[in-house]
Amino acid sequence: MRLPTVVLMRSQHGSRLHPRLDDDLRHLPELLEATRAYAVRILRGLDERPVAGTPAPSAPSALPERGAGLAGAMETFARRWEPGFSGSAGPRYLGFVTGGATPAALAGDWLTGTLDQNPTSALDSGAQDLERETLAWLRELFGLSEEHSGIFVSGATMSNVTGLAIAREWLGEQRGVSVAEEGAAALGPVRVLSGSPHSSVGKALSMLGLGRAALRQVDVLPGREAVDVARLADELAALDGRPAIVVANAGTVNTVDFDDLRAIAELRERYPFWMHVDAAFGAFAALSPEHAHLVDGLAEADSVCVDLHKWLNVPYDGAVQFTRRRDLQARVFRNAAAYLGPLGETPDFIHLTPENSRRLRALPAWFTLAAYGREGHAEIVRRDIAMAARLGELVDAMPAYRLLAPVRLNVVCFTLAAAPERVGELAAAIAASGEAFLTPTVYDGLPALRAAFSNWRTTDADVRRVAEVLEAFRP
Ligand SMILES: *Cc1c(COP(=O)(O)O)cnc(C)c1O
Numbered sequence: 001m002r003l004p005t006v007v008l009m010r011s012q013h014g015s016r017l018h019p020r021l022d023d024d025l026r027h028l029p030e031l032l033e034a035t036r037a038y039a040v041r042i043l044r045g046l047d048e049r050p051v052a053g054t055p056a057p058s059a060p061s062a063l064p065e066r067g068a069g070l071a072g073a074m075e076t077f078a079r080r081w082e083p084g085f086s087g088s089a090g091p092r093y094l095g096f097v098t099g100g101a102t103p104a105a106l107a108g109d110w111l112t113g114t115l116d117q118n119p120t121s122a123l124d125s126g127a128q129d130l131e132r133e134t135l136a137w138l139r140e141l142f143g144l145s146e147e148h149s150g151i152f153v154s155g156a157t158m159s160n161v162t163g164l165a166i167a168r169e170w171l172g173e174q175r176g177v178s179v180a181e182e183g184a185a186a187l188g189p190v191r192v193l194s195g196s197p198h199s200s201v202g203k204a205l206s207m208l209g210l211g212r213a214a215l216r217q218v219d220v221l222p223g224r225e226a227v228d229v230a231r232l233a234d235e236l237a238a239l240d241g242r243p244a245i246v247v248a249n250a251g252t253v254n255t256v257d258f259d260d261l262r263a264i265a266e267l268r269e270r271y272p273f274w275m276h277v278d279a280a281f282g283a284f285a286a287l288s289p290e291h292a293h294l295v296d297g298l299a300e301a302d303s304v305c306v307d308l309h310k311w312l313n314v315p316y317d318g319a320v321q322f323t324r325r326r327d328l329q330a331r332v333f334r335n336a337a338a339y340l341g342p343l344g345e346t347p348d349f350i351h352l353t354p355e356n357s358r359r360l361r362a363l364p365a366w367f368t369l370a371a372y373g374r375e376g377h378a379e380i381v382r383r384d385i386a387m388a389a390r391l392g393e394l395v396d397a398m399p400a401y402r403l404l405a406p407v408r409l410n411v412v413c414f415t416l417a418a419a420p421e422r423v424g425e426l427a428a429a430i431a432a433s434g435e436a437f438l439t440p441t442v443y444d445g446l447p448a449l450r451a452a453f454s455n456w457r458t459t460d461a462d463v464r465r466v467a468e469v470l471e472a473f474r475p
Contacts (some may be wrong), residue, residue, distance in 0.1 A: 001274075020069045031070045038074065042082070046457075048092035049357045050434030056085035056170045056187075086437070087112060092466055094451040095439040097253065097281045097307075097411075099262050101315040102380075102456050103362070109368030111333040112433060114148075117360040120350035129351055129361035138320055141377070142283045142306060143292075144463045148322040150362040151329075151352050156280035156307040156344045157200040160322040162329075162354060163303030164192075164204045167274040169328040170302070174243040174272060182207035193235050194247035195220045195227025195259060200280055200395035201247055219343050225249070225257035236271035236348020243272040250295050254443045254450065255272070255405035255413050258282060261297030277301040281454060284311040285409060287378040288385060311410075313362040313456045358416070384410045384453040387463050391451055394467040411444055414452040422475050423447040435469045 017025065024031060058080055064190060068076065087093055088102045092110035093119065101109065117127040153159050157322060168187070172179040178184040189337055192215045201214045219231040227248070235303075246267075247257045248332060265275060283306040286289040286298070298304065308318040323329055330343055334351045343351055350356055377409035395414050402417040427440040427449055436468070438449045451466065 004284070018067075018250050021068045024070045034071065035206070036073065038078065038263065038418055043089070045439075046087055047089065048143040049087040051087040051090060051092050052095070053086065054431075055433065058084070087403045088437075089455075091462045092436040092457050093455065094453060094466065095437045096453050096460060097310045099308075099310045099313040100455040100457055102313045102368045104371030105314040105364040105368040110365035111367075112230045112360050114361045115363075117450070118357050119350040119360050119362070120353075120356060127360050130366055131310070131349065132346075134362040134369065135165075135320065135322075138308075138365065139322060141287065141369075141374060142279070142304075143286045143295070143299055144304065144322055147324050148299075148304065149324075149326045150171065150320050150322045151349060152358075152365075152383065153321055153353065153355075154317040155309065155321050156198070156278070156305050156363070157203060158202050159278070159280075159305035159319045160198070160278060160306070161204040161207055162306055162321040162333075163203070163252060163276045163323065164245065164247075165208055165332045165354075166303055166323050166325055166329050167276055168208055168210060169332050170325060171243055171245065173328065173405065178331065180334075185457035190214045191216060191235075191239060191242070193218050193232060193244060193246040193273075194249065194255075195232070196249055196252045196257065197254060198246050198249070198280065200371040201278065209465045213361060220257075223253040225255050226263070226340060227259045229260055229267070232264065233267055233270070236267060236273060239271070241272065243274070245274045245423045248277045248301070249273060249282075250277050250279035250298060251285070253452075254411070254441055254448070256282065256409040256411045257405075258285075258294045260302065261295065263297075263298050265300035271459075274302045276303045276305070277365040278305045280305055280307040282409070284381050287374070287381040291385065291409060293415075308361075308365055311375065311384070311454045312368065313380065313454075314368060318365060320363045347372060350435045380456045381410075384455070384458060386462070388412055388451070388453045390460065390463050391453075391466060394463070395397065395470065399473070401470065404446065404448050409452045413441070413448055415443075415446050415448040416475065419475055423449055426473055426475065429473045430469055432475070436466045438466075 022360040088098055098223055122128055131152060139148055139150060168179050171187055171190060179187060190210050195218050202215055205214050206212050218235055219228045220226060221228050246264060248264050250258050250261060250263055268310055277297060283295060285294040303323040306320050308314045309316045328345050330351050333353055335356055387408045388407050392403060392412045395401045395412060396403050400417060401414050404413045404415055424440055427438060431437055438451045441448050441450050444458050
């Protein structure tokens with residue numbers, strides 16, 4: 001096609017890149033090579049880098065007018081910001097539940113940005129199919145059934161939001177209304193029952209218009225964080241046939257306790273409720289033959305939350321949500337626009353996810369599963385479990401400390417035997433040492449510390465270093 005001269009001239013006039021961009025484009029291979037070398041220096045330094053720190057805030061600088069180009073920006077970042085960043089990718093960052101990034105996951109993440117896909121529809125790319133393949137792999141890894149369909153979201157919080165949004169629509173279905181159409185008010189009061197729910201469940205209920213007050217904590221078993229199923233049955237019976245939502249917990253953050261998922265699922269024969277399982281990191285117990293019984297019954301769930309930036313060791317952020325009721329999911333998240341296709345048999349992700357545009361979060365997960373398989377990831381899980389057990393033994397042998405729960409999976413929960421009130425001080429001293437990072441918590445009314453193992457790089461030598469720090473800093 002021949003364009004009129006005047007159009008060509010105008011487009012030439014507007015086609016000059018900003019000199020910084022032009023320069024970076026011309027030097028792209030060298031610049032990316034320098035970025036790669038910088039990343040390698042960071043990763044090689046992980047064993048020595050302070051694991052955590054709270055640097056003094058750097059005074060904000062002004063918005064750059066002209067910019068420094070990529071090399072200049074990298075120089076500024078390396079000087080002003082990177083030294084104050086934590087070693088959360090490394091092996092002795094045991095705070096929260098924090099995974100690192102396997103080599104393949106990291107490469108997958110780089111390529112996610114490189115290809116810059118927006119896997120929302122089939123109009124332009126096969127990226128959605130890679131996401132579907134990855135979801136099928138993960139479903140199998142966690143022992144879910146083919147009736148479960150999945151999506152990628154940013155984290156377990158959004159996975160809980162999504163699962164509970166589908167649950168909300170199901171409640172509507174039971175009452176003959178559609179919340180997606182009429183709003184949450186059409187439901188009337190809602191009851192959500194759970195033994196030891198993660199804090200993100202309250203946040204999800206707030207976001208979904210169900211309200212934090214809808215959550216009722218059911219008694220747990222004595223000395224445990226697992227729900228007392230008999231008490232749960234009583235609570236359900238008291239609803240007189242009104243449908244409810246049960247959030248079952250497969251891996252609590254303090255002591256990694258597991259609800260009896262099969263027993264909870266069986267209650268559905270007597271009471272109408274939606275069973276959502278928060279298995280953010282506990283789902284990975286399925287990869288260890290000696291621990292898989294902890295998640296027995298997971299496949300019975302109506303919706304399941306699993307985080308991937310924890311124990312799959314993909315970089316932030318990534319999580320999945322599985323449900324048996326994709327029809328209800330599509331009712332909630334359907335996005336109608338003239339240029340989008342109908343829902344059909346295999347709906348585009350834009351009709352299933354809270355976001356419209358989003359990054360191809362499946363790619364890092366695809367890479368790490370393609371690179372290491374079920375076996376490689378099972379080894380990470382088993383080693384982390386063994387490392388937690390080892391630290392548990394060492395802590396148990398130190399008179400200054402007292403374990404607050406048996407080490408069931410990958411978390412050691414303990415306190416100072418004689419001075420629990422000094423746990424906060426201890427946590428800060430450990431963090432300041434740069435040797436390790438553990439997060440304080442409160443368990444059973446006592447200030448406590450948690451050491452959570454979910455990094456692929458953690459070995460015996462790291463556990464020894466953590467034990468030495470605990471010995472050195474005991475008050
Ligand atoms: C970590 C966690 C969450 C929240 O996960 P994010 O990835 O931080 O959103 C929810 N539930 C449980 C059990 C968790 O461990």
